[in-house]
Amino acid sequence: xxxxxxxxxxxxARLPVAHARSYADAAPAAGDKVRLTFSTPDGSFFNAKAIxxxxxxxxSGDFGILVNHVPTIACLRPGVVTVVExxxxxxxxVSSGTVTVNNDSSxxxxxxxxxxxxxxxxxxxxxxxxxxxxxxxSAGNDADRAKAEIGVEVYRALVTALA
Amino acid sequence: MSKGSFWRAAGLNYLxxxxxxxxxxxxxxxxxxxxxALKREEHNLRVSLYENGKxxxxxxxxxxxx
Numbered sequence: 607x608x609x610x611x612x613x614x615x616x617x618x619a620r621l622p623v624a625h626a627r628s629y630a631d632a633a634p635a636a637g638d639k640v641r642l643t644f645s646t647p648d649g650s651f652f653n654a655k656a657i658x659x660x661x662x663x664x665x666s667g668d669f670g671i672l673v674n675h676v677p678t679i680a681c682l683r684p685g686v687v688t689v690v691e692x693x694x695x696x697x698x699x700v701s702s703g704t705v706t707v708n709n710d711s712s713x714x715x716x717x718x719x720x721x722x723x724x725x726x727x728x729x730x731x732x733x734x735x736x737x738x739x740x741x742x743x744s745a746g747n748d749a750d751r752a753k754a755e756i757g758v759e760v761y762r763a764l765v766t767a768l769a
Numbered sequence: 770m771s772k773g774s775f776w777r778a779a780g781l782n783y784l785x786x787x788x789x790x791x792x793x794x795x796x797x798x799x800x801x802x803x804x805x806a807l808k809r810e811e812h813n814l815r816v817s818l819y820e821n822g823k824x825x826x827x828x829x830x831x832x833x834x835x
Contacts, residue, residue: 648809665774681783684790701794702787719791719809721802731797738793752779753789760793 640673641712642689644698646720651698657691660713662705663763671705671713678707682717684760686767697723699767701760728768735761 639656661670663685669678682703689696703717738757745751776786795806810832817827 648806684794699794701790702783718787719794719806721794721798721806725799725802726797727799730799734793734797748779749781752776752781755775756786756789757793760790761797764794764797 637711638673639711640671640675641710642715643713644687644689644715644717644720646703646717651720651722652689654712655691657689658693659690660715661686661688662715663687663700664705671707673711675707675711675713677709678705680705682715684763686723686763687715687717687720697767699723699726699764723767726764726768728765731761731764731768735765 637656639658640660641654642652642657642660643654644650644652644660659670659672661668662680663683664680665683666680668685669680682700682705684701685699687698687700689698698720700715700717701719703715703720705716706714708714735758738754738761742751742754742758745754774786777783781789792810795803795810798806813832814830815827816830817824819825
């Protein structure tokens with residue numbers, strides 16, 4: 607039994623190595639649409655829906671995803687996710703989470719908290735920004751200051767998005 | 770992941786950052802969606818200790834955040 611296994615391994619070793627997709631290869635056929643799944647722990651906004659483009663805010667910088675985007679994984683930061691389908695745009699604000707772009711042009715966005723942009727209150731965002739800024743300035747240690755500054759980051763992005 | 774995250778420098782990890790960012794964000798929602806969203810923060814716990822093979826009356830801990 608082991609000799610069969612050994613023969614099989616030897617044969618496998620002689621076979622040419624099947625390379626993963628590299629930059630020079632054509633992407634597998636995925637149609638001309640991105641398939642987007644966008645969800646939070648509470649539910650999903652899109653479930654494998656064919657869309658044209660989605661723009662995401664990542665800790666490494668914002669980027670747009672069109673069909674045949676190179677496979678990527680990134681962490682989300684507070685900001686606006688814009689989904690373009692049939693020329694119509696819908697905007698959501700996300701707190702944080704992950705975005706995964708796969709080889710077959712499917713995209714998964716998983717956000718810890720997210721809501722359509724029109725569900726946010728601009729006045730609450732402004733007062734939140736003021737309070738968080740104040741708490742960051744009066745924080746007694748690094749951890750408390752960082753916690754307040756996360757609020758500053760969230761509310762600043764939200765105020766900008768709602769302006 | 771950006772190397773220069775201020776929160777990472779202060780000893781927080783991404784999960785703590787994410788959790789806090791979500792909490793801040795919920796507080797900027799309009800009234801109706803906010804009421805619904807805040808319910809997601811609640812973690813309720815029923816604790817019942819066993820002594821001599823018998824359960825003591827359950828204690829209900831409401832909204833244990835941390």
